[in-house]
Amino acid sequence: MPGFTELEPLGEGTFGRVVLARQDVTGHLVAIKYLFPWFVTDTTQLGAFRQEAAALHRVADPHVARLYEFFETPQGAAIVMEAVPGVSLRAILEADGVLDPEAALALLKGSLLGLAAAHTAGVVHRDYKPDNVLVTGDRQSKLVDFGTAVLAGDTGLPVGTPAYMAPEQWAGGPATPATDVYAATCVFFQCVTGHKPYQAQETEVLRNLHEYAPIPFGEAPEPVRELVNLGMAKRATERPASAAVFLGELERFAVAGYGEDWEERGRTRLAQRAAALVAITPLAMLAGATAALAPGGAAVAAGSGTAIATGAGGGVLVKAGAIAAGIAAVATGAVIVVSGGDEPPPPVVAAAPLRASVVTTTDRAPGSTVPVNAQLVQVTGGADPALTERINQQLRAPVDAWTRYISDAVPGWGPNTRNPGVRNNASVRTHTDSLLVVRYEHRTEGAPHATWDMKVTTLNIDLRTGRQLGPKDVFADSVVTDDGVTRLMREIWDPRDCPETAGVTYQAANLDNPDPQERPIEFALAPGGVEFDLEMPALGGSTACGARTKTLAYTEAAGLLRPEIMALVPKDGPAPTSRPDGGPRQGVAASRLVIESGGRFTVRPQGLEDVVVDLPSRSCPDPRRYANCAYFMVTDNTKESAEQPRYEPGKPYRRSANGRACNAAGRKDLWQDGDAVLLEERPSTVAGEQATYQRWEIQCVPKGTRGGAGEVKVTQQVWYVPGREEVVLDEWNTPGLEQLLANATWR
Known part of the structure; x- marks a missing residue:
């Protein structure tokens, strides 16, 4: 697309790839969907791509990703649309497994509002699935990918995603709004149960299940079982006739089952989860910004007499209402650009985004001798280059400190030491406008003993100042005393996991020891809670106790953290009300893996095995047993x-x-x-x-x-x-x- 700079890939679909791009003139961020070049001469695929633009042009609703331009030349085609600062429902389900019923209902309501707008415009989506629903941190959801949409009543090909296809789709029958109702209900069922309504390896078996198997409504929570039964009726005529009709049924069941305030609770929970996930995606830079296109200058096309305008991409912009004629005109070789609105909103200029990424370096710290193959986090962008550099210095320092430490130690390892070196893994735990939290796992090659293998360092950096937040910045005054640290340890550590630590008292001075090798506790302000990495030998345990990661939910840490930190941390929804032995957690560390689970699991050590207990899967009153x-x-x-x-x-x-x-x-x-x-x-x-x-x-x-x-x-x-x-x-x-x-x- 002329006039745009590609920033990040966002994914690929049936017809092409989607990228995040910036409009060169205004700086606005948009999503551009490019048709794969090998489809340019394929009339079927090119027609489907035009059809998607036509469908988006027909549907104007806050719950549907907005079309800005459709741009086509003999060399290619692209759809320029709203860049939604959200994550797919699929990503949320992969992270959490299931949603609270209120959150699932809130998401279904947003989707039904978008589908209702499409149905009013005569468009049937035909491929509603978790991938095509984006959830934002501002409590909204939007439908995307109308690539298989058709006008209501059209037969079309029997396309869709098999797990959510209505019986009439399998038979190639006419597409109706009730087809979308069926798919939306299947996705809602998956949200509240953790699995699709019907599952099979073979497509033909899956077809038979959708057409003839009983509706598994009994697996859904009792208040919404009848809603599932209604939306998944085998015959289209027995389902609600449209998304708008089904929306009325949803409201009735939601209020009866979860009270008048169900939607507020559901949308809040959903938005919090989406915000936590979008923070680690390229779309994080959209937070607080509106991806709007500036209106162009009016002009008249020579010889046509048609009022047109300069498009955001620098092409010729045919005003809304001319989409059908515009698509037909492609055969002449003309440049066709269709706008999604007569007057796009005025531009909103976003602040320069500060992005964090993991890079690999082989550079040695000054004075070190061992080889280095280390990951570290670096930031780019930002309005203040000096601030960006200051942050990067903070991010580099722990890697250099570990390299110097190992380099100094190697001479004492003895003559049998072979191939000593340093490597490490880096991960971004939190990235918001104000806070960057990074976790380094420093590892050693060729060490004489396993206790040298790893050290964890965590950094909590205030992005407004570039300063690292230490224990005295984060914890209340009552915590940064010897007695306070001992109480803190009792909160986050069960001595029965390492009996040698029972009765040990702790010193506050060690919390911010300038030598990272002498700090027994590292902490990270992560989504959902404070993550503590504990070096058990430094806390009085034997080397067999090793290192442990524990998480303290923010609701339980409220009295331990300073109020300004509580306002800063990325809370991931309501924290668990009970925490037997340190869990449940938002992310759990088992052996050498960190598994994100939305508080679903807790970990119990069993010798050389870590047992990951699945708390909600069945009655589990005591994870110890x-x-x-x-x-x-x-x-x-x-x-x-x-x-x-x-x-x-x-x-x-x-x-x-x-x-x-x-x-x-x-x-x-x-x-x-x-x-x-x-x-x-x-x-x-x-x-x-x-x-x-x-x-x-x-x-x-x-x-x-x-x-x-x-x-x-x-x-x-x-x-x-x-x-x-x-x-x-x-x-x-x-x-x-x-x-x-x-x-x-x-x-």
Whole structure:
């Protein structure tokens, strides 16, 4: 597109790629959807792309992403539209698994308002799904991607996303507003249950389920079961005739089930979750800004007599109302640009965004001798170059400090030390207009002992001043005393996890020790709570206790933090009301993985295994007794003991101390020592690294028996990461676990 500078890729779809771009003249941010170049001569795909622009032109509503321009030449085509500062519903569901019923209802209401506007304009979306719903931090949701939309009553091809397609879509019947109602109800069901209404590997089986299987409304919360039953009726004539009609039913069930204020609670919770996720995307720079296009100057096209205007992209802008004629005119080779409105809103100039990204450096700190292959966070942009540089100096300092520390230590490692070096991982925990929180995991190559392997450093930087926030800036005066630190430790640490620490008192001076190697506690102001990294040997524990990550929800930390910090932190919705032994948390650390879960999990150590308890999956009143709860386990396979030998790749998981009972089958008296059959093996991904996934069926037999069939059996799911020697075991079929593992990070 002429007149625009591409900033970031936002994704790819059926027809093309979408980028975030800045209009060169005004500085406005927009989303541009480019048709893939190989489709320019494909009349079917090019026609569908034009059709999307036509559909967006017809629908003008706050709950639908706004069309600014449709630009087409013989060399390509593009749709310029509103850049929505939000994240997809799919991203939220992948992070959280399920939504509170009020939040799901609020999202459904916003979507129905957008669909109602489309239906009023005679347009049926035909592909409503979590990917096509964007949720913003200002409590709104918007529909995007009208690439398969048609006019109501048109038959069209039987297109859509199989998991949400209405029975009439499978048969290629006419598209009606009731088709969109069905898809929206399927997505709502997924929001409140954590899974799609019908699931199958084969498309034909999925079609039969949508056409003939009973509606699974009983799995939804009781107050909305009838709403699900209504919206997923098999016959289109038995569903609400349009989104507007269904919206009235939604209001009735929502008020009856959750009270008059259901929408306020639901929208607030949804917006808070979206804001936390959008903060780590390229669209974070849109916060507080309006992506508006400036009106161009009026002119008259030579020889046409048609009033036109200069478009934002510098092309010829045909005013609204001429879209059908404009598309037809493409055959002549003319440049066609269609505007979505007669007078776009006046420009709103956003402040220069300050962006944070993870980069890799091999530069050594002055005076160091060991090789470096380290990640660190850098910021770019910003209105004040001096401030940006000051922030980058703060971000670089911990990497250099660790490099110098290891370089000084290497001579004492002895003559057998080989290939010493420094590497580290970096992650951005929080990035708002005022706060940047970064976590570094400093690692060592060739160290003589495992206790040298890793040190964590966290940085909480005030982006307004470029200054790092220390303990005295963050914690109340009553906390930064010896007694206060001891009380703080009692809040975040259960001594039973490392008995050597029981009765230990702590010194406030160590909280901000200028030598990072002497600081036993690091803290990060993360979404949902304060994350503490604890070096247990420095807190009185043995080296076997290792390092632990604990999270204290902000509702529980309110009396410990200064009021100005409480106003600054990125609260991620209402924090959990109970926190047995440090959980539930917004993100949990298990072995070397950090798994984001929206407070769904808590972690209990079991020797060399970390047990990740799935709190809402079933009755789990006490996570300490996790044998009564659903859980999965994460373990570092580089470590072993006489009781817990290493996991052997290609075999069932048996490294648990004293063997594995058949808890998942409800039989604690039987053991997983019977016959085992490998049901499935395939590649997978864990935290960005290649993994092998295996699914085993194992017979449960009396203890002491080896082999044979048993009364019951369990299914083991095992993810093995050879590059990290990390193993994940799941016997409870934890919903969404594979996606959670794919999105996890290493610590």
